[in-house]
Amino acid sequence: MKKFLLTIVFFVAGITYAQEVKVLDKQTGKIVKNVSVFNDNQTINLTTNKFGLVDVSDFKENEYVVFSHLAYAVLRVKKSVLKSKNYVISLAKESEQLDEVVLSLFKKEEKAYRIAEQVAVLNTKDIQNVSPQTSADLLATIPGIKVQKSQFGGGSPVIRGMESNRVLLVVDGVRMNNAIYRKGHLQSSITVTPNILDKTEVVFGPSSVLYGSDALGGVIHYYTKTPKLSEEKEVKSQFFSRFSTVNHEITTNVTAEIRNKNWASLTSVSYSDFGDLKAGENRRHGFDDWGKVFFYSENINGNYKENPTPNLDPNLQRNTGYNQTDVLQKFFVPLNKNADLKINLQYSTTSNIPRFDRLTELSGGTLKFAEWYYGPQERLLISSQLLFDANKNWLEKGVITAAYQNLQESRIQRKFGSLERSYREESVDVFSLNGDFSVSLTEDKKRTLSYGFELAYNDVGSNSYGRELNIENNQINGFSNNFKVQSRYPDGGSSYLSSAVYVDYRQDLSAKSTLNSGLRFTNTHLEAKWIDQTFIQLPETDIEANHSAVTATLGYVFKPNKNWQINSVLSSGFRSPNIDDVGRVREKSGNVTVPNINVTPEYAYSAELGIQKYFNNKRFRFGANIYYTLLDNYIQRDFVYNADGSVQQVEFDGEFGNAVSNQNKETAYITGFTANYLGKISDVWNTTGFITYTKGRTYDTEEPMSSIPPLFGQFGVNYKVNKIELGAAVRFNAKKDIEDFNITEGIDNHDLTPIVNENGATASDIYFGTPSWATLGLNGRYDVNNNVSVQARLDNLLDEHYIEFASGVASPGRNLSISLMATF
Numbered sequence: 090m091k092k093f094l095l096t097i098v099f100f101v102a103g104i105t106y107a108q109e110v111k112v113l114d115k116q117t118g119k120i121v122k123n124v125s126v127f128n129d130n131q132t133i134n135l136t137t138n139k140f141g142l143v144d145v146s147d148f149k150e151n152e153y154v155v156f157s158h159l160a161y162a163v164l165r166v167k168k169s170v171l172k173s174k175n176y177v178i179s180l181a182k183e184s185e186q187l188d189e190v191v192l193s194l195f196k197k198e199e200k201a202y203r204i205a206e207q208v209a210v211l212n213t214k215d216i217q218n219v220s221p222q223t224s225a226d227l228l229a230t231i232p233g234i235k236v237q238k239s240q241f242g243g244g245s246p247v248i249r250g251m252e253s254n255r256v257l258l259v260v261d262g263v264r265m266n267n268a269i270y271r272k273g274h275l276q277s278s279i280t281v282t283p284n285i286l287d288k289t290e291v292v293f294g295p296s297s298v299l300y301g302s303d304a305l306g307g308v309i310h311y312y313t314k315t316p317k318l319s320e321e322k323e324v325k326s327q328f329f330s331r332f333s334t335v336n337h338e339i340t341t342n343v344t345a346e347i348r349n350k351n352w353a354s355l356t357s358v359s360y361s362d363f364g365d366l367k368a369g370e371n372r373r374h375g376f377d378d379w380g381k382v383f384f385y386s387e388n389i390n391g392n393y394k395e396n397p398t399p400n401l402d403p404n405l406q407r408n409t410g411y412n413q414t415d416v417l418q419k420f421f422v423p424l425n426k427n428a429d430l431k432i433n434l435q436y437s438t439t440s441n442i443p444r445f446d447r448l449t450e451l452s453g454g455t456l457k458f459a460e461w462y463y464g465p466q467e468r469l470l471i472s473s474q475l476l477f478d479a480n481k482n483w484l485e486k487g488v489i490t491a492a493y494q495n496l497q498e499s500r501i502q503r504k505f506g507s508l509e510r511s512y513r514e515e516s517v518d519v520f521s522l523n524g525d526f527s528v529s530l531t532e533d534k535k536r537t538l539s540y541g542f543e544l545a546y547n548d549v550g551s552n553s554y555g556r557e558l559n560i561e562n563n564q565i566n567g568f569s570n571n572f573k574v575q576s577r578y579p580d581g582g583s584s585y586l587s588s589a590v591y592v593d594y595r596q597d598l599s600a601k602s603t604l605n606s607g608l609r610f611t612n613t614h615l616e617a618k619w620i621d622q623t624f625i626q627l628p629e630t631d632i633e634a635n636h637s638a639v640t641a642t643l644g645y646v647f648k649p650n651k652n653w654q655i656n657s658v659l660s661s662g663f664r665s666p667n668i669d670d671v672g673r674v675r676e677k678s679g680n681v682t683v684p685n686i687n688v689t690p691e692y693a694y695s696a697e698l699g700i701q702k703y704f705n706n707k708r709f710r711f712g713a714n715i716y717y718t719l720l721d722n723y724i725q726r727d728f729v730y731n732a733d734g735s736v737q738q739v740e741f742d743g744e745f746g747n748a749v750s751n752q753n754k755e756t757a758y759i760t761g762f763t764a765n766y767l768g769k770i771s772d773v774w775n776t777t778g779f780i781t782y783t784k785g786r787t788y789d790t791e792e793p794m795s796s797i798p799p800l801f802g803q804f805g806v807n808y809k810v811n812k813i814e815l816g817a818a819v820r821f822n823a824k825k826d827i828e829d830f831n832i833t834e835g836i837d838n839h840d841l842t843p844i845v846n847e848n849g850a851t852a853s854d855i856y857f858g859t860p861s862w863a864t865l866g867l868n869g870r871y872d873v874n875n876n877v878s879v880q881a882r883l884d885n886l887l888d889e890h891y892i893e894f895a896s897g898v899a900s901p902g903r904n905l906s907i908s909l910m911a912t913f
């Protein structure tokens with residue numbers, strides 16, 4: 090009898106336990122205590138205990154259970170559904186409502202409706218739907234961002250008419266911008282593969298208060314995937330593979346996640362192989378030969394070809410293919426209930442990446458370069474991040490990030506008719522330490538104070554040399570003579586130290602308005618030393634430079650009612666000259682950039698006004714942001730003149746060219762707007778769209794600013810029902826007249842636009858500018874089951890030929906890509 094009673098007790102206890110729901114944080118997998126749990130009538134009111142558990146046995150099977158917590162979005166789910174979820178639910182810090190996206194850009198999590206700046210967010214699902222080949226392609230889908238490509242293995246984002254070292258890239262709280270980030274075009278954005286991203290956040294406009302130097306146009310923050318904890322040991326894995334027809338791309342990603350109660354690990358390996366890119370054949374712009382590749386160099390993989398090779402398919406852009414490998418290893422360890430540790434290791438490397446625009450450059454009517462490629466671009470990141478809750482009067486939450494980065498890049502080139510190959514190799518070691526802290530000044534959290542510090546030290550090495558090739562049976566068989574080559578950066582070494590402190594204050598003035606303000610002090614110290622002056626002589630060969638700046642921001646958010654929001658921002662930013670500004674030497678189009686050790690910081694002062702209007706119970710949102718930025722003491726590349734007024738001539742790789750250098754000018758402006766919408770037409774239809782316009786000119790020289798894209802935008806619709814999702818999108822770009830190109834700097838690559846008059850005397854007479862274009866794309870996704878999905882995209886359906894503004898390579902023609910994703 091006693092055994093029978095015990096059996097009944099254990100059976101009843103088992104039923105009770107089976108209806109005990111565990112509440113977890115969706116992002117970390119940690120338990121969430123003090124969650125309010127109730128029904129719609131609130132006749133039942135419960136709270137999760139310190140183990141994140143709550144007994145829901147009192148709820149009826151068809152009754153809704155509501156989970157509510159101040160730090161999380163409300164979750165409402167039927168009790169009958171809880172059983173299918175094994176009585177485990179996860180709360181997210183992101184709501185389906187359009188105005189409650191949680192951002193981490195501002196050094197702590199903050200809801201979007203409290204932020205005055207224009208922001209954009211792409212989450213994991215957005216990234217999967219776009220299915221980009223590179224992270225640069227991902228950025229190109231964000232409203233307000235234009236991407237330039239000098240070669241297919243690249244991608245330089247432009248935000249509000251600013252590019253490269255005026256835009257700050259950040260990955261997992263660590264700045265990617267280093268001391269040799271140049272003015273012009275960069276390919277650094279592709280060194281973080283989209284397959285390892287959890288989300289991407291962008292803030293537009295000067296953000297120097299929180300991020301320091303370089304954040305003039307905006308900040309792009311990549312967040313990689315983080316492993317989650319589990320009360321029971323679990324192993325989760327994911328497989329992703331994609332094939333694209335336009336360049337025979339094959340991308341494979343394998344991710345394995347180990348979940349435990351006391352630690353978690355995530356390992357991700359991605360490999361992408363890109364073949365030569367095929368351009369579109371439909372030339373509606375009317376320039377039949379523009380962008381066609383009639384000859385190319387076969388001097389690759391040890392082959393030697395004395396002359397250019399005819400291209401049997403001029404629309405196939407030879408020498409654009411490359412491959413890339415990315416590895417992510419991340420550990421998540423909860424040290425105690427108030428502190429977590431993240432260990433982050435990232436490694437990215439590529440094959441040689443051909444510089445397509447230089448390999449198609451002509452000299453005397455024939456190809457100039459037999460070889461011009463970037464050596465393997467390598468990026469190593471090792472960081473540790475301590476996240477803690479102190480709950481002190483002066484410190485509530487904090488994050489301390491220590492990181493080391495090593496960047497390797499090189500440039501190899503050789504001209505047709507020459508056996509002399511030059512090498513220029515750069516290595517950058519970056520050591521950084523960041524501390525970001527916040528505290529609520531009132532119990533209702535309507536007043537918060539954030540503060541922090543940043544230290545970053547860059548050690549730059551630059552090496553150069555030349556070798557003469559030995560040729561045997563059209564193969565490179567070793568080297569003979571060595572010869573001197575001008576290094577790209579100071580050959581005696583250089584360093585760049587940045588240190589800063591900041592404070593940010595945010596207050597809800599009322600239920601309808603929020604005030605944001607901030608102040609930052611930054612100091613930079615630069616050292617550089619030149620040894621070899623065979624080619625370029627400097628007045629000083631051992632230099633030091635110190636620069637300091639105070640930047641500020643003031644933002645105001647006003648919500649007159651639940652359907653309107655008005656934002657306004659006044660902000661200042663600066664960019665301190667780095668090693669590239671001061672000491673770079675390179676040649677392009679007959680101009681040789683030489684060092685200028687007298688460059689000083691440039692400053693930006695910006696005013697911004699934004700509105701958001703919600704319709705149909707927040708199922709539809711329209712937004713618009715208009716801004717004006719004044720650049721003072723701006724840095725621009727210009728000619729170096731002799732005392733008699735003639736342009737200096739400088740020898741570079743055996744040829745003489747016009748000397749140019751980075752120089753401080755007076756003032757300039759950039760203005761523009763982005764309008765966008767996002768909404769649900771019905772339960773199965775939704776739509777998105779944006780349009781961006783930018784204009785920039787100098788006040789002192791009255792010429793256009795570089796990197797100002799023409800008007801561009803995108804409109805799309807999406808249909809989703811059950812396991813099927815379908816979509817269509819139209820991308821478009823307006824014409825940019827040659828009169829709106831900056832000819833002096835050459836960054837806009839006006840010489841790569843269509844030629845309309847070969848006998849003209851000036852660039853405005855010879856070149857057309859960028860033609861307008863529009864493309865149509867279709868996409869579809871089918872979820873085979875909860876673990877397997879198949880996705881297909883058909884981009885540039887009409888096979889349009891077009892080249893993005895300032896780009897040296899034509900965009901892809903008609904492309905069918907098929908992806909498979911499986912989770913286990």
